[in-house]
Amino acid sequence: MKFLCDRQSMLEAVNIVQKAVSSKSTLPILEGILISAGDDKIVLTGNDLELSIEYTFNAQIIKAGGVVVNSKIFGDIVRKLPDAPMHIEVSDNNVMNIRCADVDFDIMGMACAEFPKVAEIRREFNITLKDSVLKNMIRQTIYALAVTDTKPILTGSLFEINDSVLTVVSVDGYRVAMRNEVIENTGEHKKVVIPGKTLGELLKIIKDEGQAVKLYLSDKHVLFEFENYVVTSRLIDGEYFNYAGALPKEHKLEVVANVGAFINSIERAALIISSDTAKSPLRINIDAGKATLKCSSQIGKVSDVIPIKSSGDALDIGFNYKYLLDAFRACDCDEVKMTFNSALSPCVICPVEGNAFLYMVLPVRLPA
Numbered sequence: 343m344k345f346l347c348d349r350q351s352m353l354e355a356v357n358i359v360q361k362a363v364s365s366k367s368t369l370p371i372l373e374g375i376l377i378s379a380g381d382d383k384i385v386l387t388g389n390d391l392e393l394s395i396e397y398t399f400n401a402q403i404i405k406a407g408g409v410v411v412n413s414k415i416f417g418d419i420v421r422k423l424p425d426a427p428m429h430i431e432v433s434d435n436n437v438m439n440i441r442c443a444d445v446d447f448d449i450m451g452m453a454c455a456e457f458p459k460v461a462e463i464r465r466e467f468n469i470t471l472k473d474s475v476l477k478n479m480i481r482q483t484i485y486a487l488a489v490t491d492t493k494p495i496l497t498g499s500l501f502e503i504n505d506s507v508l509t510v511v512s513v514d515g516y517r518v519a520m521r522n523e524v525i526e527n528t529g530e531h532k533k534v535v536i537p538g539k540t541l542g543e544l545l546k547i548i549k550d551e552g553q554a555v556k557l558y559l560s561d562k563h564v565l566f567e568f569e570n571y572v573v574t575s576r577l578i579d580g581e582y583f584n585y586a587g588a589l590p591k592e593h594k595l596e597v598v599a600n601v602g603a604f605i606n607s608i609e610r611a612a613l614i615i616s617s618d619t620a621k622s623p624l625r626i627n628i629d630a631g632k633a634t635l636k637c638s639s640q641i642g643k644v645s646d647v648i649p650i651k652s653s654g655d656a657l658d659i660g661f662n663y664k665y666l667l668d669a670f671r672a673c674d675c676d677e678v679k680m681t682f683n684s685a686l687s688p689c690v691i692c693p694v695e696g697n698a699f700l701y702m703v704l705p706v707r708l709p710a
Contacts, residue, residue, distance in 0.1 A: 343407025343432040345379045347399070349423055349442060355386045355397040356417045358571070361543045362388035362395040363413040375413045376457045377430075380406040387460065388413065393540050394460045395547075396572040409436055409451040419447055460574050463565045467532065468558045469503060469525050473568060474550045479510045479521045480541045482672040482699060486512035486519035487538040495580040498535040501557075501564075505531070512538075513583045517665050518702040519672065520585065535582055536564055540575040547571065589702060590688060593681035595654030597628060598694060601673045607635045607646045608667045614641040615663060623660035623706045628652055628682075637663070659685045660708040669701035 356375065364372040367390075376387040384401045387394060409432045419440060420428075429441040436451040471479075480499075488496035493515075500511040506526070512519045544566060548555065555568040566573040608624065615622040615637055622639040628650070635646045659682065669691050670678075681690045685708070691701040 343377075343379050343409060343430075344405040345384065345401050345403045345430055347384060347401035347428050347430070349420065349425055349428045351399045351401075352384075352428055353420050355384070355399055356413075356420050358397045358547055359386045359388035359395045360413050360417055361546070362390055362393045362573075364390040365414075370412075371410060371452055371456045372458070373413055374410040374452055374457065375416060376408065376410050376454060378408040378454070379403050387457075389458050389460060391458055392537065392576050393543065394574045395543070396460065396574075398570045407432060408454040409438060410454060410457050411438055411449060411451045415449055419449070460572075461563045461576075463558050463560045463563050463574065465558050465565075467530065467560075468556050469508065470554050470556050471508070471523070471525065473548050473553045473555050475523055476555050477545060477548045477550060478674065479508075479523060480545050480548075482521050482674070483510045483512040483519040484538060484541050484545065485668045485672060486514050486517045486701075488514040495535060495578055495582055498537045498578040499541055500582045500585075501532075501534050501536055503530065503532045511582075511585050513585055516662070516704050517669065518585050518588065518700070519669070520700040522698055532559055533582065534559055534564060535578040535580070537575060537578055540564075540573070544573060547573075588688075589700070590681070590683055590690060593654070593683055593690070595628065595652065595657050595682040597633065597680040597682075598651040598677055599633065599648065599680055600650075601670055601676060601678055603648045604633075605667065605670050607648055608663055608670065610646055611635055611637045611644050612663055612667070614639050614644050616640060623708060624663040624666065625658065625660050625708060627656075627658050629656035654682075657682055657685060658708065659689070660706045661689070661703060662706055665703050669703055672701060673699070 359375055367373055378385045382403055383398050385396055385398045387396045423442040426443040431439045438449050438451045440447040483499055491497055496513055502509045506524055508523050508525045510521045558565040564575050611624055616639045625636045627634040633648045633650050637644055677694050678691050679694050688702045688704050
């Protein structure tokens with residue numbers, strides 16, 4: 343293999359595919375990046391057996407071929423090279439020579455045949471979204487994923503396609519985050535659970551440029567294809583939590599609140615909340631067109647009044663402030679509707695009109 347490429351393009355490719363490379367593995371090949379050259383293109387691939395990322399860019403190919411190199415060593419070299427064209431040549435015994443300006447490196451590579459193959463997905467069932475839409479759907483739901491693997495299924499988000507609507511749902515046992523988006527009518531119903539790690543990496547690399555992202559689904563894998571990227575991930579097996587059954591069917595109190603005002607008030611209250619949030623719940627008293635947010639801790643106490651529109655009974659309810667703050671920060675509108683039943687029933691946050699999103703947060707019991 344022999345080629346000439348732009349150093350900046352190689353650096354961008356390495357930074358991207360390293361997200362799918364095992365940092366510590368009993369198999370050295372999994373700590374490597376596969377570099378393939380052919381048809382005037384270079385393809386870099388990282389694959390940790392759960393997630394694979396392929397990135398393609400143009401280069402001057404002198405001799406086609408491929409090699410696997412240690413991700414950390416190769417990445418560190420590329421980052422330290424001067425900003426000049428890179429000349430790369432791989433010998434028959436997999437030694438890679440890297441020349442850039444006056445710098446010359448030789449590093450040992452590994453045979454391509456040992457690198458795990460990326461899962462092949464039959465590109466039949468697919469949906470297409472704008473990159474900005476998919477990025478927002480992930481951003482507005484990923485915060486509610488479970489962070490422990492006590493229930494592995496909850497470490498991933500449910501992607502449910504029902505005719506012309508894509509619904510993304512995350513649940514961690516204390517809250518539900520749901521986002522809906524109208525898509526081109528597929529006429530099919532599919533449900534898959536995509537790992538949080540995959541969604542987190544997509545959130546970092548998807549740009550907001552109005553480009554199309556294609557999702558291809560199979561029984562075991564999902565593939566995202568956009569720009570120079572192909573991201574393939576295993577799905578999480580199992581039956582997802584029945585989130586619809588957990589949502590309240592009716593309410594006794596309805597509030598229309600300004601999102602920015604609530605975020606600012608919660609952030610002010612957080613200044614005196616200790617690290618042990620269980621001992622310092624955020625108390626919200628709703629009555630007569632105003633919401634009073636209160637909190638006390640060893641640090642001090644705070645009281646903050648927010649004007650609202652309300653209809654229904656007065657209510658005194660407590661929350662872990664972080665859960666409530668995450669939900670408000672995920673809202674992409676100026677006002678939201680909040681509904682309640684009692685001090686021990688969930689709070690539901692949704693748009694004033696429509697059903698683009700829904701966030702449900704469980705309350706905490708307030709001290710007597």
